[in-house]
Amino acid sequence: MGQITLSKVVKQFGEVTVIPPLDLEINEGEFVVFVGPSGCGKSTLLRLIAGLEDTSAGSITIDGVNATDLPPAKRGLAMVFQSYALYPHMTVRKNIAFPLKMAGMSPEEQEKRVKAAAGVLNMNKLLDRRPGQLSGGQRQRVAIGRAIVREPKAFLFDEPLSNLDAALRMGMRLEITELHQRLKTTMIYVTHDQVEAMTMADKIVVLNAGRIEQAGSPLELYKNPKNIFVASFIGSPKMNFVGGQVAKYHNAATIGVRPEHVMLSTSSGPWKGTVGVAEHLGSDTFVHVNTEEAGTITARISGEVVVKHGDTVWLTPMPDKIYRFDAEGVAI
Amino acid sequence: MVSPAVAVLLIWMIVPLAMTIWFSFQQYNLLYPDRTGFAGIENYYYFITDFRFQPAIWNTLRLVLGVLAITTIGGILLALLLDQPFWGQGIVRLLVLAPFFVMPTVSALVWQNMFMDPVNGLFAHIAKAFGGDGYDFLGQSPLMSIIIMVAWQWLPFATLILLTALQSLDREQIEAAEMDGASVWSRFIYIILPHMTRAITVVILIQTIFILSVYAEILVTTNGGPGTASLNLPFLVYLASIVDNDVGMGAAGGVIAIILANIVAFFLMRAIGKNLEH
Ligand SMILES: Nc1ncnc2c1ncn2[C@@H]1O[C@H](COP(=O)(O)OP(=O)(O)OP(=O)(O)O)[C@@H](O)[C@H]1O
Ligand SMILES: [Mg+2]
Numbered sequence: 244m245g246q247i248t249l250s251k252v253v254k255q256f257g258e259v260t261v262i263p264p265l266d267l268e269i270n271e272g273e274f275v276v277f278v279g280p281s282g283c284g285k286s287t288l289l290r291l292i293a294g295l296e297d298t299s300a301g302s303i304t305i306d307g308v309n310a311t312d313l314p315p316a317k318r319g320l321a322m323v324f325q326s327y328a329l330y331p332h333m334t335v336r337k338n339i340a341f342p343l344k345m346a347g348m349s350p351e352e353q354e355k356r357v358k359a360a361a362g363v364l365n366m367n368k369l370l371d372r373r374p375g376q377l378s379g380g381q382r383q384r385v386a387i388g389r390a391i392v393r394e395p396k397a398f399l400f401d402e403p404l405s406n407l408d409a410a411l412r413m414g415m416r417l418e419i420t421e422l423h424q425r426l427k428t429t430m431i432y433v434t435h436d437q438v439e440a441m442t443m444a445d446k447i448v449v450l451n452a453g454r455i456e457q458a459g460s461p462l463e464l465y466k467n468p469k470n471i472f473v474a475s476f477i478g479s480p481k482m483n484f485v486g487g488q489v490a491k492y493h494n495a496a497t498i499g500v501r502p503e504h505v506m507l508s509t510s511s512g513p514w515k516g517t518v519g520v521a522e523h524l525g526s527d528t529f530v531h532v533n534t535e536e537a538g539t540i541t542a543r544i545s546g547e548v549v550v551k552h553g554d555t556v557w558l559t560p561m562p563d564k565i566y567r568f569d570a571e572g573v574a575i
Numbered sequence: 576m577v578s579p580a581v582a583v584l585l586i587w588m589i590v591p592l593a594m595t596i597w598f599s600f601q602q603y604n605l606l607y608p609d610r611t612g613f614a615g616i617e618n619y620y621y622f623i624t625d626f627r628f629q630p631a632i633w634n635t636l637r638l639v640l641g642v643l644a645i646t647t648i649g650g651i652l653l654a655l656l657l658d659q660p661f662w663g664q665g666i667v668r669l670l671v672l673a674p675f676f677v678m679p680t681v682s683a684l685v686w687q688n689m690f691m692d693p694v695n696g697l698f699a700h701i702a703k704a705f706g707g708d709g710y711d712f713l714g715q716s717p718l719m720s721i722i723i724m725v726a727w728q729w730l731p732f733a734t735l736i737l738l739t740a741l742q743s744l745d746r747e748q749i750e751a752a753e754m755d756g757a758s759v760w761s762r763f764i765y766i767i768l769p770h771m772t773r774a775i776t777v778v779i780l781i782q783t784i785f786i787l788s789v790y791a792e793i794l795v796t797t798n799g800g801p802g803t804a805s806l807n808l809p810f811l812v813y814l815a816s817i818v819d820n821d822v823g824m825g826a827a828g829g830v831i832a833i834i835l836a837n838i839v840a841f842f843l844m845r846a847i848g849k850n851l852e853h
Contacts, residue, residue: 293754294754295750295753295754314753315750315753315754316753316754316755316756316757320754321754322750322751322754324747324750324751325747326745326747328745328747328748328750328751329748329751330748330751330752330765330766330769331770332769332770332772333765333769341752341755341757341765342755342756345755345756345757345758345761346756389751389755393755
């Protein structure tokens with residue numbers, strides 16, 4: 244279970260329309276990631292699904308039942324908040340058991356489920372601590388534990404990893420992905436980190452000002468972005484965009500080429516330029532080149548390259564990896 | 576090294592305390608200026624065995640507990656109400672604070688004459704409008720009337736502190752509880768109330784200290800009467816030293832009041848210590 248359909252959903256705060264009519268289909272067991280720039284309405288959309296905000300128009304269906312006017316508790320969804328929202332005066336055990344207690348479950352059954360959840364999330368030793376005595380990563384685990392004990396139809400995550408440091412983030416990213424593979428429950432995950440989106444999602448939904456720019460699998464969005472917005476949002480480092488004469492030559496208003504599809508040569512090529520900054524990552528090198536024809540272009544070169552600031556180099560975009568966009572920014 | 580400020584404070588505290596203790600062991604009655612000298616524990620003996628002493632102790636206790644009950648429960652309810660978004664929020668919040676700025680004597684007189692008067696008071700008028708009779712609040716239930724007056728004065732303080740605590744509660748916690756299936760009542764019991772315990776403890780501690788020494792309201796309304804019905808410890812000290820002119824006995828009463836207040840403070844601090852730990 245965990246099939247969610249939004250149809251013509253609108254959200255207005257007073258006069259301001261944050262979500263214009265929006266349709267979205269989330270399939271059972273899918274890991275869906277909402278990405279988009281800050282303020283584009285990701286959290287609002289998630290809260291609409293959760294029932295924490297009322298829809299201004301349209302309907303939300305969960306497993307075939309119209310849930311538009313159901314209160315949050317009746318929707319059978321669990322949410323993990325950005326601030327974790329643990330109950331500070333309760334121990335970890337009580338935090339995790341809280342939804343069970345509210346459901347009127349017997350203490351023995353509660354304890355059994357808490358133990359099971361603690362086992363899954365590797366936190367048996369933490370059960371008698373309070374949230375204040377836990378690290379950020381541990382709190383995150385407790386928040387997830389509180390969500391899984393309820394065996395919800397779907398999990399909702401609102402930027403759950405944004406308060407963690409880079410190393411911990413990567414670990415938790417893997418853990419959440421593993422959790423999804425084990426539970427096979429629908430998950431909706433909000434982030435503005437495109438790496439998280441690419442690595443975790445079955446389906447990415449790119450949002451811009453409340454509209455869905457494109458929805459699809461990570462590779463689909465990477466290979467066939469529908470417009471400049473999606474093209475620039477998916478992929479790291481960002482796609483290079485070139486307008487003017489060069490684009491006209493390709494019969495487009497703008498062309499885009501990803502850094503990994505730019506070849507660098509020290510002898511010849513169509514775009515001549517000087518090296519600005521070379522970022523050495525070990526496995527890769529990101530070379531920022533100031534060209535006359537195409538402006539500043541980033542090239543991603545596998546392994547080490549011996550170029551340094553001020554060197555003259557020539558760049559060649561791979562001809563079959565050039566994306567063409569019209570004047571409206573839509574892919575041709 | 577312990578700076579002059581501490582020294583000044585110490586003198587500020589110690590001198591009146593020492594003088595009170597000193598007088599409490601002296602024969603010092605303004606009506607008999609020739610009787611002087613050491614009195615032993617006589618002042619204490621007469622103060623404690625005074626027929627007014629026991630009622631005064633019980634009334635002090637009733638007054639403190641009564642006012643605390645009304646202000647904490649009322650304060651929580653008002654804070655919950657004021658925390659809701661509604662039109663004219665700013666003005667209403669300001670108005671709720673108003674009683675705190677009214678002097679105790681003034682508020683007591685207003686309550687006595689404008690609200691509780693059995694003939695001309697507002698309550699009497701309301702009762703008459705429904706065909707009833709005016710109730711002589713200060714004559715029939717004097718202590719209750721004083722509890723109401725003092726509670727009215729302290730309700731804004733409690734409300735303000737509790738409202739501040741309420742507003743510091745993370746919205747997401749409430750939303751999480753909502754998603755966890757907690758009803759409005761469960762959210763109050765399991766999330767909101769525990770969040771406010773610290774503020775409630777502070778309200779109780781501060782109010783206890785002030786309500787133990789309520790005096791002006793009694794002086795301008797009932798004078799402790801009828802009989803000993805609304806007499807509390809501070810007022811008994813006043814009766815002994817000023818009305819009966821027995822400074823020694825008044826001082827003894829004062830020392831007893833200090834000791835009682837310290838016992839109360841001791842238990843409160845222990846309770847607070849527990850609540851402030853985490
Ligand atoms: N309660 C509210 N009242 C009025 N406007 C709101 C409210 N909540 C959100 N908004 C507005 O709705 C828009 C979308 O907000 P939302 O929180 O969904 O963005 P977001 O995509 O989650 O951004 P971020 O990545 O920064 O979390 C913003 O412009 C915000 O100002
Ligand atoms: Mg957000």
